[in-house]
Amino acid sequence: MNKRKYTFFSILFLFFLSALMMLRQLKTPGYFSVFVADSFVYTSRAWQFIEALKEGIIYPRWLPLNFWGYGSPTFIVYSPLAFYLVAFFNVFTNSLIAAMNITKFAALFLSGVGMFFLVKEFYSKKIALLSSCLYITFPYTIFQFYSVGTFSSTVSFMWFSPIFLFTCRYMKNRHYRDILYAGACYGGLILTHLINAYMFTFVITAFIVYMSISEKRPKDLIIAPAVIAIGILISAAYVLPLIFEKYFLNVETFIGEAGGDSWPYYYFLILPNLTGKLPPDHFWTVYYEKFVFYVLFFAILILLFFLRILKLRHDKAMGQTNTVNEFFLGVSVSSLFFLFGISAFIWETVPFFKYVQFPSRWLNITTFAVIFLSSSVFYAFNAAPNHKKGKQYFFIALLFLAFLFLDYRYISSAPEFAEKELIPVKSINWDMCVLPGSADINRIDKDTDFGKRALIIKGEGKAETVAWKSAERIIEIAASQPILLRIRTFNFPGWKAYIDGIETEIKTEEGYGTILVDIPVGKHVLELRFKDTPIRRYSKIISLFSFFMMVLFVFLKTRRIRLLKQK
16 A cells, blocks of 8 residues: 555544544534533533624624623633634534534544654654554543543644644754744644643743754754744734733632632642542542542553663664654653642742643643653564564554443443533633623622613613624613613623714723713613724734735745746
8 A cells, every 4th residue: 555545544544433432422412521510611602602603703702691691701711713613513513512522523533643643753654553543542532532621622632743743844854834834733722722732832842942952953942932933923813812901800710819619729639639628529529539540550651661762772763763752751751740749839930830720631741742652662563573463463452452441431421411401501600710800790680681781770761772792782772861871791891882873981880890881861872892902903913914924935835846846
């Protein structure tokens, strides 16, 4: 079989293997998550996001149902790309839950394909196929996709391999377009899940530094800031508003500071075990023993891979691959280190490290590193004498069967929430990090009857709500004397008020954070629109311009190469 056919059939096999692993989600009209709250949160966000897109809002940021209908700028804080994918698949399925499950399936498949091409850069296609199959069937991967992994986090796994792949290709071939591709994928990771992008930044930066020192090529150090800069430029539409507008929110509640329902990171360390301080039905309390098992399991695998890589260091044919293996060995050990209390000085010292929130997130990095290291074992098996290969193949088959057995247990026992439980979507009232800082959740009206969306709190007159959309409210008013109108919407930068088409001042109700508008005597139409602030508008321009320039550069470079080949 020629190279292209082998690659094609490998990708096709990975597609069907991913479909097999995700079959229960693909055929069941339910969402899978260990958290009932997560199920409501992600389906609610996805539904509101899609409804805003239907209204013609290209980049929805305001979700109107949250906090008992007062709304919240959720997508100022959270990355939007996974929800764009849901919206895309929703066009074909007309089912929100099915679209979310297909998005997760696509992420698992693309994660496997990415691992295939990454491993193929250092080993044979056969070994690459084995490693990518291992990634898709690895029990911790399935554990994430069916139980404890949050929606956007699992979708973001598909970006890990391409970032490494294009970085490695640049180091090997010195083609600048590979830096652009790596940066674009890094931008995709930011736009999918910011926390995983933050964690992965340490990994890819350490990789570039390690390879530059090992290969004695200090010029390669420029790759790290280049990839990060390109990623930030492409994701500027999301990143810049978050940086400049997070001060209007309560983001500290995300890490258990300044109130909120979150807990600090050290409650979720393997050691010391502080599960007794958490509710008995909390996911960390329930699954703590499973996480301990995986930490021990990873430790055993890392030890075995360490012994194997020591032997391969004498294999001159391995070359640069040995250096990469050594790096991933260090990553796997370091990522486990962050699960123990001894790493507290890092959590407390490194900026934003606490925002990782759950140390167990690092096990996703461990999984990625361990799967790549498994390639060295498959390489050793493939290089073994013919009379030993039978035993080697038997061991590989046994390994996959053991993993499939664990996968089956996770899949069959995974908590499922039926579509009728999740749709119509619920109001998300506890996500305090997206609550505007001027609002006091303890003082606002929590009545879910939204009949009084526009309430006259001073003066005489009538107010009738004509339209109430994601980012627009239209209210017809007849005022017999000047009135003060209270709108059931939190004030946040971007809201603009227009009386009969003329912009007017918006006030903020003290202590409540809601919108107040002064209305003069007479009949008027009040329009409220959630528009882009200057930073949001300019950040979109930066993203579009950066993406356009990247495409233009790649096009011109490719065209030049073709012309040179023709000559």
